[in-house]
Each structure stands twice: as structure tokens, then as C-alpha cells.
Amino acid sequence: MFSALRMLFVFTLFGLPAAIVGIPLSLLRGNVRTMYRWAMWTIRTGVRAGGIRVRIEGVENIPPGESCIFLSNHVSNLDPPILLPALPGMCSVFLKRSLMRIPLLGTAMRMAKFVPVTRGHSRVEAAQSVAIAAEALRSGLNIFIFPEGTRSPDGQLLPFKKGAFFLAADTNAPMVPIIIKGTAQMMRKGSLKVYPGEAVVRFLPPLHPQSFESREALMEAVRAEMQSALDE
Secondary structure, eight states: OHHHHHHHHHHHHHHHHHHHHHHHHHHHHTOOHHHHHHHHHHHHHHHHHTTEEEEEEOGGGSOTTSOOEEEEOOOSTTHHHHHGGGSSSOEEEEEEGGGGGSTTHHHHHHHTTOEEEOTTOOHHHHHHHHHHHHHHHHTTOEEEEOTTSSOOSSSSOOOOOSHHHHHHHHHOOOEEEEEEESHHHHSOTTOOOOOOEEEEEEEOOOBOGGGSSSHHHHHHHHHHHHHHHHHO
16 A cells, blocks of 8 residues: 555645646646656656556667557556556547546646547547547647557456547558556556556557558457467
């Protein structure tokens, strides 16, 4: 429990002042990049304070100078704070639409081109989310998404949602699969306890949408790459 408390302390100590100063500053500047860097530093520092070591592999697989769609397996609530600071540049993420309604923070999220989604959303809402994500990619941002849509209860890959692959087909942005290991043991589902340890984040070779005859073929290839890496 002490690891979780140390993480919470760091997030509170640095996160609240950064939000209080950074959100109004970002609104005045019309740019959230400075606040994004503060947020990533705070998250990275909090993870270290919790006794979590992060080993990153395969960075050479990230296409230089291109906006990418990053996809990762999902087994723990620790996955987002470990993965986001490991990603290059600035990333847009898919998140619950309700979070966008939080005063000030929601405005900052919209400025950062975060993508709102609704669980069980309609085709129209799904198309709107893909359009927002496509605009984020075209503006130079990366996109990060958990293609399973939720945490796996046993570490096995769940069926993939199709949104990321519609996005890839629309934009031809390279898809970079990621696997994360070790977090399921450090923070188990339903528990607030954090156990120190090592998380491994591995970037796999990119897959280019134009090399596949259909979205389904691309999805199967991404899933196969991730499953093969997880089985090693």
C-alpha cells in the first residue's frame, strides 16, 4: 500500500499545481504542449516513486517523423501511467466522453485533441470519434489506444474493437503494436495496492495499412504480432 501512497503523493504534489497553473496558461496560449510535458513528467516521477521500474524495448521500431497509431494490450490500471510517458512526442488518447464535461480540464482535453468515446456508442458517434482522431493525426499528434477496449481479466488478449482500424484505413498512419508485461502482478484488478517491480514495454515493428487488402486483415495481423510477442 505504501507504493500506492507514494504515487498518490507525487501526483498530488506536482499534478495539482501543474493543473492550476497549466490549464489557464494553456487556454491563454491556445496550446497545451507545455502542460502535456509537465503531465508526462509528473506521471513518470510518480511511477518511479511507487517503486516501478520501466524497461523499454524496440524504440527503433517507431517510424521517425510520422504520426503513428500505437496499440497496446491492457491488463492493469498501471498500464496508462506507464505507457503514456514512454510514447514519443505528444499523443491523443481515446477516453470516456463524460470526462470531457469536467470544467477547465475538459476544455484542455479538447485542446489536446483527445478523442471522446461512449461505451456502446452508435455508428454515428463512432464515426465522429474516428474523424476527431484522424484530425489529431493530421495535426502531427500520435494516437494511443487499447484495442481490446477494457482490461483483460487473465492476461489473454480480448477481441479487438474496430475503431483503430477504421482510423488506420482512413489515414494510412502506421500502426505500432505494443506489449506491456509485469503490470498485472504489480496492481491486480479490483485492488488499490501497488507492488514494486519491473514493467516491460516493447514496441513491435510497424504495420502499414496500405499493405493489407482490408481492415480485417490488418486487425488480424496486429493481433497476431501482439499475441506472438506475449507468448515469448
